[in-house]
Amino acid sequence: MTLALNPLALTQTLPFLPLAQGDIDYQTERRAEPGLIERVLAEPATKVILTREGKIAVPRGQGELADYENVKMRLATIPGAYVAHDLAEHPQAVAMFLGSYGGRRDEHVVAVDITRVERLAGGSERGADDAFDEPEDGTNGGVIAGAARAAFAGVGSGARRGAGLLEQAFDRFDWVDLRGFAPHASAREAGQATSAISLSIWHNRQRHCPTCGAPVAAANGGWAQRCTNDADGRRLLFPRIEPAVITIIVDSAGRALMQHNAAWKNPTLYSVSAGFVETGENLEHAARREALEEVGIRLGEVKYLGSQPWPFPSSLMMAFKAHALTTDIRVDGAETVEARWVTPDEYTAALVSGRMSAPGKATIARYMIEEWLGHEL
Numbered sequence: 001m002t003l004a005l006n007p008l009a010l011t012q013t014l015p016f017l018p019l020a021q022g023d024i025d026y027q028t029e030r031r032a033e034p035g036l037i038e039r040v041l042a043e044p045a046t047k048v049i050l051t052r053e054g055k056i057a058v059p060r061g062q063g064e065l066a067d068y069e070n071v072k073m074r075l076a077t078i079p080g081a082y083v084a085h086d087l088a089e090h091p092q093a094v095a096m097f098l099g100s101y102g103g104r105r106d107e108h109v110v111a112v113d114i115t116r117v118e119r120l121a122g123g124s125e126r127g128a129d130d131a132f133d134e135p136e137d138g139t140n141g142g143v144i145a146g147a148a149r150a151a152f153a154g155v156g157s158g159a160r161r162g163a164g165l166l167e168q169a170f171d172r173f174d175w176v177d178l179r180g181f182a183p184h185a186s187a188r189e190a191g192q193a194t195s196a197i198s199l200s201i202w203h204n205r206q207r208h209c210p211t212c213g214a215p216v217a218a219a220n221g222g223w224a225q226r227c228t229n230d231a232d233g234r235r236l237l238f239p240r241i242e243p244a245v246i247t248i249i250v251d252s253a254g255r256a257l258m259q260h261n262a263a264w265k266n267p268t269l270y271s272v273s274a275g276f277v278e279t280g281e282n283l284e285h286a287a288r289r290e291a292l293e294e295v296g297i298r299l300g301e302v303k304y305l306g307s308q309p310w311p312f313p314s315s316l317m318m319a320f321k322a323h324a325l326t327t328d329i330r331v332d333g334a335e336t337v338e339a340r341w342v343t344p345d346e347y348t349a350a351l352v353s354g355r356m357s358a359p360g361k362a363t364i365a366r367y368m369i370e371e372w373l374g375h376e377l
């Protein structure tokens, strides 16, 4: 059966986390179909999105929008039919079937990672410009309209010379990371980008079987890898996710603890307690341990708020709100160098004066702080 994921049902306290809004139907039952990627790419309503070095392709000119407020960004897309030929020429590209909207017969989305694509043709030729029809007014939603016309007219490969679409994409699109893209994107496209970037980072970092060291090949529509060693049983490998807890610590007076980390370049950035879960401990233990290590605070009740993936490179952030049993701050001085209790009014005043700045718009920390404040930042 298919399952249309609805994250809203899963995260009630923090229902609108930017990296946990995807509504695509994964169609997991299709992943093992032989020739799945080729078959899906041949369907007329299939869109291809591109990743490279942990970033996502957006139409040229949109990359610089990441730092602005109230601007919209969208994914650059290529019609699937046009990409099929290029994939055959570039076995280093990794194709990932992200799923479909509206069931089998409607829109499918395939992500292609071109990080390892070799740029054989040494640049693009003028003759290919028509394939990259990039209207300034954005009316076509980022689709390469010329490529679509060429592909569906059956002249795509014949008209193309020199560098193919995947090679040209290096220069023809802007590339932005998820922190820059998600706050400006629709929930649907932020979801696609999160899946595509998470998977592609894994494919680029894990090139060999962790058990036997043999090379691996993408499998299951790009959601897994298969070891190529018969002696190792050609084992199926799945992405490793690194669980992390993030905890907003609140005392009996309703104050929250804001911390500054030594590793942060922005000296005014303050956020909440966070750290990786150790092997063999549960989430609540990790939250209590991190609070004690970082700021010397003992936690009482720990309440789950929600979660979102954080593929930098492969974390899953699980958020908690915890009641502080003690208020005496002792920072560790290494990871955490500054920590302060603030009332909502004091925090707002610190933001306005510039003494503190809030975590970025894609972060779960920002939503945790907003939940505590009772309004958006």
Ligand SMILES: [Zn+2]
Pocket (backbone or CB within 6 Å): 209, 210, 211, 212, 213, 214, 227, 228, 229, 232, 235
């Ligand atoms: Zn192996």
